[in-house]
Amino acid sequence: MAVVAQVIDLVKNYQMESVTVPALRGVTLAFERGDFIALMGPSGSGKSTLLNILGCLDRPTAGTYILAGRDVSQLSDDALSEVRGRYIGFIFQSYNLIPQYTVVENIEVPLLYQGRLNRQTRRRCIELACLVGLGDRLDHRPTQLSGGQQQRVAIARALVNDPEIILADEPTGNLDSKTSDEIMQLLCALNDAGRTIIMVTHENDIAAWARRVVRLRDGRVEADYRMDRAA
Amino acid sequence: MWDRQTILGILSYVFYAGLAAASILVLAAPFLLGVKGRRCVTAAVRSLWLHKMRSFLSVLGIIIGTLSVIVLMAFGEGSMHEALEEIKKQGATNIIITSVKPPEEASTTRRAFVARYGLTYDDLRYYQEALGDQVVSILPLRIMPAEVRPVLAGNRMVQGRVIGTRPHYAVAFGLENALAEGRFLTEADEFPIPANVAVIGSDIAQTLFPGESPLGKSIKFSGKDRAFVVVGVLKSRHPSTSGAIIEQFNNDVYIPLEASRALLGETQFIRATGARSAEQVQLHQIIVTVREMSQVRPTAEMIREQLSRYHLKADWDIKIPLDRLEQAERTRMRARILLAAIAGISLLVGGIGIMNIMLASVTERTREIGIRRALGAKRSDISLQFLTEAIAQTTVGGIVGVILGLLMVVIAPFVAERFFATHLPAKIHVPSIFLAFFFAVAVGVLFGWYPARRAAYLDPIEALRHE
């Protein structure tokens, strides 16, 4: 299978006054197109740090990150914004919708910053809202929606730019188990349709939805194995 | 043609046009940036509307600033406009020399004392010879105040000011087109034989000859037998309010200078608080009209020198209508300095208000900034968003201020007249609207800049973590 994202000897140090805190100490991983990876590990093991770098929100201290065939490890801030907008879809634990925007407007945001907002793409946003089951809530604001519904909007938003990888940071962390299952089913359906998903979680039964598990400990890959999908 | 005034005028128009263009450019900029910019504008307007009270308070400084620009410019312009009107009436190229009763004679209590003072025919002759080419006309006037010589016609009487003068009075005072009927005095009225003719003001005409034409009718002056034939009637003219004296032109009667000498003699008897006093004044006023405004001052200086040399008493005064213009220019300048001060202060206050609210808004929306950044917004997109919001606020504040200012300009003179009995000339100065508007937009740009930059330079990861 084709590799969409690859990190080689990734190092990330945080400078705290005079002390250097190592968060990643040489991580090498390759992510294949259409895979569903669960990123696991104890608190402080570097999951978020890795996800931020994969999401081009941060630059590694050393090492290489190749996304869609291009080294993006040391791009400028503007170039990174561009890469995020074009290749990456984000799903956050706390949904992170823009409160004053409606469902459709929230889904549109990535297109807005790529200057691709027009009648056609607006139709696509509505289709995506329907796809995640919010066809009847197009003009609602986030506060008028339940947590599960908000996360669905976030998923639709993560899809709108047709990204190379979808990064999810504990996407079910704020949801009850029933809603969590629904969200995981949705993510699995997207994965089945060919989407590459990298998801951080510390729950085993959430990780069980994935095809591959990568375990981190102290900024290093501790384990990396494939498994059969549950259910 | 290309004098200083014209060039300054053109420059000021270029300046105001520049201000207008700059403001429009700033306001249009988001729309030129396509859908992204348009979204910023709608978002800004939406958030303004959402926080109406907060926005109002934060732009209060802007409102006061723009309002004061409009109001102060209007007052400066009003007094300027009034002065120009005034000068048009009195003639900007005129130098008015007036006989003044010297203080030592005014205080005398001796009976049967005849006060002799003032301008003389010698003065007049001297000016005619010495000033020669640079003057258009030299106009002598003998003025009999209204209380001295009531004007009669049949059994009607009116208090009128009788002025003995020459035909070119009409030129000096721009009366060529001010005749309602008939003609003004002519050379033929003076020479070879002084004629007994009169030109009367509109009020006199109305009082003495109600409902009929005064032309060809005769009038008399109280205590004298000789009748004067009315040959012309002037249109109504607005009173002039230069200095402390209000001149009511409409009660004037103009007769030829020679006739006034023959009729009234040189000595006038004045009855004041029981005591009869007499005074002898040859000429009450000489009005010198020069060719160019630039000649007014040097000529006035020459006249002043001559007068102080030949007159032993301080029995004369020189008035230059052009001074009124300078006085108005000073008023306008004062208004502008005040404007600069107030505008400057409210710029600072308004700007700080905006900066404060924008910084609060950036903090409040840190999470939103993080989200937008994660979804592909560049730093410039974020700063555009916040800058647009700041400019939207100050622009709306500016519009409100301009409207309130215009209302005030309309209402204030009325209120001043009505409740404070003061005359407050105000005239809406259209370019000041551009100035005020530019000022509002500029404050938005200047003071929105720092918060916008701060928003743009937030670390996306930190911002996303922000509660």
Ligand SMILES: Nc1ncnc2c1ncn2[C@@H]1O[C@H](COP(=O)(O)OP(=O)(O)O)[C@@H](O)[C@H]1O
């Ligand atoms: N902004 C930061 N400044 C300093 N240290 C940080 C920062 N972010 C993370 N770290 C440190 O890096 C290490 C890895 O953190 P993180 O990636 O958040 O782990 P996880 O998400 O697996 O809990 C931890 O020791 C953490 O304290």
Ligand SMILES: [Mg+2]
């Ligand atoms: Mg974490």
